[in-house]
Amino acid sequence: MTRISQRGTVAPFYAMDVLAEANRLAAEGKPVLSLAVGQPGARAPEAVRKAAADAAMTARLGYTDALGRLETRQAIVGHYRDRYGIDVPASRIAVTTGSSAGFSLAFLALSEPGGRVAIASPGYPAYRNIIKALSLEAVELPMKDGAFDLNALLAAHAEKPVDILLLASPANPTGAVIGRDALGAIVDACRQAGIAFISDEIYHRLRYTGDDVTALAFGDDAVIVNSFSKYYCMTGWRVGWMVLPEALVRPVERLAQSLYICAPDLSQIAAAHAFACTDAYEAIKQGYEANRALLLERLPKMGITFAAQPDGAFYAWCDVSRHTNDSMDFARRMLAEIHVAATPGADFDLFEGERHMRFSYAGSTEVIAQALDRIEAWL
Structure with missing residues (x-):
């Protein structure tokens, strides 16, 4: 059996x-x-699809560096500069096989088996399932009046230390957005408590009531996970990215080398053109x-x-x-x-x-x- x-x-x-x-x-x-x-x-968009079609006919599509093609990472650098006014070196960017790989890599790099990962409820169910599959413990924190309850996180951490907090803004399934002041308070509280913070920003640019705020606005110690799937309409291309604290770059690279080798080369080439559309x-x-x-x-x-x-x-x-x-x-x-x-x-x-x-x-x-x-x- x-x-x-x-x-x-x-x-x-x-x-x-x-x-x-x-x-x-x-x-x-x-x-x-x-x-x-x-x-x-x-x-x-057509420019993205044409870039892929041209590369499929002319490029030698193979393995890339585990952290991704340099030109794709440089395009992401430009995105943060143009969109948020934030300078991020290409060396801190990892191109991933969608955001799903980004979450797995972040959990593995930041925690030990049995570690506790706090997530909001309601929330994306794959968070909970990936956490369980990696022998971690999900700490589900009910939202309060449709918003994340920072006090609930701190209470859970006081009861038994929390290793990681993962939050999305805008969020799935609620569409709720964490405002600038609230996000800054969350980042600061995690920093003071020694809780690693993962900011799921895959729905950035899909906000209808104001501008997006990235956790990078409050320092370099958050892990950012983003994707070309949602705003960029590339779900089946399986390509996303992470912005990493400097200390996590090499650990994530080592994990990616063995778990994924690299994100699809063709998708990386096409994704680099998405920011111009x-x-x-x-x-x-x-x-x-x-x-x-x-x-x-x-x-x-x-x-x-x-x-x-x-x-x-x-x-x-x-x-x-x-x-x-x-x-x-x-x-x-x-x-x-x-x-x-x-x-x-x-x-x-x-x-x-x-x-x-x-x-x-x-x-x-x-x-x-x-x-x-x-x-x-x-x-």
């Missing part, structure tokens, strides 16, 4: 299970509309804003209320307790009966997830409007 380790018993990522079932129904010819997965409906990306973002406005207007009229203000990303985190206290069953029935896919809140929140659903508005406005029509008639 095959022996399965405890690491292999992580919970499924239900958003991907919903996607698989939606794809199965679509293959049968069912008119499925998806609000389930956080994947942009648009392709990467702002006009195309901002046009796509305008579509998200229109979709967001539709959800804000129509969902409350259906008895589906917003549990957090969706100031960023492309998600609505909604309280559906007027209709159900079983978000898994609600998601299954909605997909089976009206062919609308959305993600059950149980994926994101172990405390109150059964009362919530996450709706992604990353697709076209036409799809969002049709899905809302179906949901309204169904309820």
Whole structure:
């Protein structure tokens, strides 16, 4: 009999299970509309795709340095200079196989087996699952009034030391944004308490109420994880990056050499061109804003209320307790009966997830409007 380790018993990522079932129904010819997965409906801009096509025909695509192509890292340097007014040397940047590799590398470089990693709840479920798979302990901190509760972190740390805090802003699934003063206070508190801070910034540039703030604005000791997947519409290209404190560069490089070798060469070449496509990306973002406005207007009229203000990303985190206290069953029935896919809140929140659903508005406005029509008639 095959022996399965405890690491292999992580919970499924239900958003991907919903996607698989939606794809199965679509293959049968069912008119499925998806609000389930956080994947942009648009392709990467033409300049990005052309760079990849040209490289596929002319370049010798092979292994790169474990930390990534120098030209890609230099493009990221330019991004921080132009976008945030922050100078980061290319030597502190690691190009990764998506942000998922970045989280694994950060956890491994910053903690020992059994270490404690604090995360917000609700939050991205893969955080919890990666933490478990690496034999670490997830410390889930419920949000307070839709915001991260710094006092809860400090209380958990006083009870038993926390090694790492991982936070996202804008956040998945809530779309909540941590303001400049609050982020500065979090960075400072972690520094004083000896807690390593990982800032998940993969939804930067998808903020609708002000400017993005990077944790780098408060010092060089935070680990930044970012990605070309979301704003840059490159989910399937599997390329992201980290900005590392100087002391972590070599440890992360050593880990990456053995775990991943390098991010895909072709994707790195294409990604270096993404920063020059702002006009195309901002046009796509305008579509998200229109979709967001539709959800804000129509969902409350259906008895589906917003549990957090969706100031960023492309998600609505909604309280559906007027209709159900079983978000898994609600998601299954909605997909089976009206062919609308959305993600059950149980994926994101172990405390109150059964009362919530996450709706992604990353697709076209036409799809969002049709899905809302179906949901309204169904309820």
